[in-house]
Amino acid sequence: MSSPHDKAWSDFWARNRQSGQDGGCLPAKWQGIDAQQRAAWYRFAQLLPRNARVIDIATGDGRVMAWMLSKRRDLKLQGVDMAPELPDPPKGTKFRAGTTMESLPFPEGKFAAAASQFGFEYGDVALAAAELARVVAKGGKIALMTHRIDGPILEHNLRRREQINWVFETQDLFATAKRSLAARSAGLQLLAPKIKHCPAEGARLFGQGSAAWEISEAIRRTMIMGARQHSVHVAQTLDMIADQARNEIGRIASLEAACKQTSDETKFLQALEKGGLKQSSIEAVVEADSSQPFADFRILSHS
CATH class of the missing domain: 3.40.50.150 (Vaccinia Virus protein VP39)
Structure with missing residues (x-):
């Protein structure tokens, strides 16, 4: 296995x-x-x-x-x-x-x-x-x-890890997206302001094309494009994005070691x-x- x-x-x-x-x-x-x-x-x-x-x-x-x-x-x-x-x-x-x-x-x-x-x-x-x-x-x-x-290889990847952690920890963006999905059940369709603004903030802090921008933009697009989809399917897409980001953190840890x-x-x-x-x-x-x-x-x- x-x-x-x-x-x-x-x-x-x-x-x-x-x-x-x-x-x-x-x-x-x-x-x-x-x-x-x-x-x-x-x-x-x-x-x-x-x-x-x-x-x-x-x-x-x-x-x-x-x-x-x-x-x-x-x-x-x-x-x-x-x-x-x-x-x-x-x-x-x-x-x-x-x-x-x-x-x-x-x-x-x-x-x-x-x-x-x-x-x-x-x-x-x-x-x-x-x-x-x-x-x-x-x-x-x-x-x-x-x-x-x-x-420069480790240096570049450590920066990416910082950016990924910014999405997960500093912004708690995946949890915010899941809460927005839960609010749909109560008939609330508004997109959380943090989800709207995080891609621009990630680009400002770390650069356009950074992991911070890339992942937060993927979350934003998932929420917008999934507005008419069942919440379960949107949640699955969010989980897939999160899993890929966690895998990258694991890969960077092995690179550092x-x-x-x-x-x-x-x-x-x-x-x-x-x-x-x-x-x-x-x-x-x-x-x-x-x-x-x-x-x-x-x-x-x-x-």
């Missing part, structure tokens, strides 16, 4: 697919980050032997595999992810959903290399390292792109060593138009 945490990531990838987004946890204005990620994986792909089998840990939508395959058509790429549901894999690759990095269903030495972008640090590092050390053949290459606690894992470099390296891996190199990854690193690119090998 999948956990709420796993479902949060399934929902995240599903929404990305439906909206056509390709930026992971970042807005479109940071496409320079995407370009630097792609370049790092292009370089790694060129290091691998011909026809190498590669496992991509926490594959998500499979973008790392797609990038690598675009440079090396001979690679045999297998993605795994704990999310119980994933989008369709990129052509020429395979997915295995509902699979944790701490318990990989593959024999010893099956892969010549392993990759993970913003995934490995979400798990139990020592256990995940031990599994990679087991399924990657001796002498194989392992590359990780890991989050930084001082990077992952950043904390890599922020203590000594502890992180010790966990790798415990699992049978050692770090050969680490390189800060920086967007072309910024001096602020957003990730670290690590090359590991068997210890």
